[in-house]
């Protein structure tokens with residue numbers, strides 16, 4: 001006997017299969033325990049699907065320059081606080097609890113070579129559904145993702161000594177009233193002297209106004225100021241620790257509160273585009289942060305971030321003071337403004 005395939009039969013068969021799947025799910029027989037793992041074929045199929053998806057989406061959604069090598073200290077510090085628990089790190093084993101998940105997180109020192117730069121960026125930025133691999137905690141910080149992707153790229157050749165040199169800097173100091181270990185986490189990125197360990201993306205904290213440091217730590221903790229690195233570092237601080245850490249770093253030598261330079265026209269303001277003089281607020285005795293002597297790439301990064309995406313229409317942009325002012329600075333002026341501020345006074 002031959003069975004002829006007609007449209008009607010095909011649709012009925014598809015319906016029957018669908019009902020069977022629902023009955024199977026309803027019966028509770030589906031094994032969802034992580035301890036049972038996947039069959040080898042399911043494992044292969046899921047990973048194959050994931051690879052194809054990452055390849056397709058990264059081709060469209062990753063930037064042309066997906067890696068940035070300039071901020072390895074910050075990326076490594078964030079890897080230690082947010083990723084190593086699942087993935088492990090050079091000389092550091094992953095948590096056995098996390099390795100008991102299905103699928104367990106891979107050892108990136110082995111698997112990073114299997115992915116292109118654009119793919120690494122995409123995975124770190126977007127995460128992977130159904131696996132526990134999280135998306136980047138700050139949606140609007142692709143600059144941070146690029147630095148992390150560059151760090152992951154280096155993992156296969158990184159020795160435990162090199163990793164420790166990136167994530168550790170502590171002279172054993174402590175701040176009374178701050179839990180042990182918290183300060184060492186800060187200094188791992190910011191350095192014992194609050195100078196940011198020579199990293200262009202980590203600002204100088206020394207000499208900065210303590211009230212501003214405390215306020216901005218609160219903004220990170222609540223997510224008002226976005227940075228996956230600092231949101232993670234600030235999330236667990238209590239109010240008392242925030243004030244004490246702000247006072248601790250602020251008391252170090254670093255920035256000096258002097259009058260702003262005026263050697264760039266945008267700093268003097270421009271009534272024609274409603275750009276106020278920066279010294280209206282950034283001046284000795286006023287509450288806005290000290291800009292003189294701060295790192296140029298960091299200052300430029302903040303101004304670019306406030307300008308936001310050109311494609312977002314004005315009505316949806318925030319009306320907060322600095323974003324509004326930053327949007328009145330021309331994009332091509334930003335580097336000049338940042339350099340003029342950073343060079344004054346010249347840092348030793």
Ligand code: HEC
Pocket residue numbers: 047050079082083084085086087098103104105106108111112114120123124128131132133134148152
């Ligand atoms: C809760 C555990 C968990 C955390 C935390 C985590 N990951 Fe993952 N990650 C995974 C799992 C599981 C996979 C495997 C996904 C797959 O293969 O389907 C993965 C995959 C990856 C991959 C792709 C490599 C590969 O071979 O699959 C990269 C790159 C990666 N993670 C980077 C990071 C970074 C960077 C962080 C920190 C910001 C991080 N992960 C945090 C669980 C985690």
Ligand code: HEC
Pocket residue numbers: 073074075076077078182183185186187188189190201202203204205208213214216217226227229230233234237245246289
């Ligand atoms: C993983 C690295 C890392 C760790 C850990 C870290 N920071 Fe930061 N911190 C940064 C980076 C990078 C920035 C710049 C973030 C940005 O672009 O907004 C920053 C910014 C800051 C700022 C804002 C400075 C300004 O001028 O606006 C403060 C304050 C600060 N950190 C304090 C701390 C304290 C206190 C700790 C410890 C609880 C800490 N940080 C831990 C990397 C780190």
Ligand code: HEC
Pocket residue numbers: 203216225266267269275276277278279280281282287288289290291294299300302303321322325329337
């Ligand atoms: C009306 C007051 C005001 C004026 C005018 C002003 N600022 Fe600001 N600025 C602020 C405040 C307040 C902050 C702190 C924002 C925050 O908490 O994130 C700030 C922060 C900044 C920062 C970030 C500093 C850091 O350490 O992260 C930069 C860069 C900056 N301003 C540049 C400028 C420039 C350039 C001008 C002139 C074109 C200017 N500002 C004019 C009030 C002002």
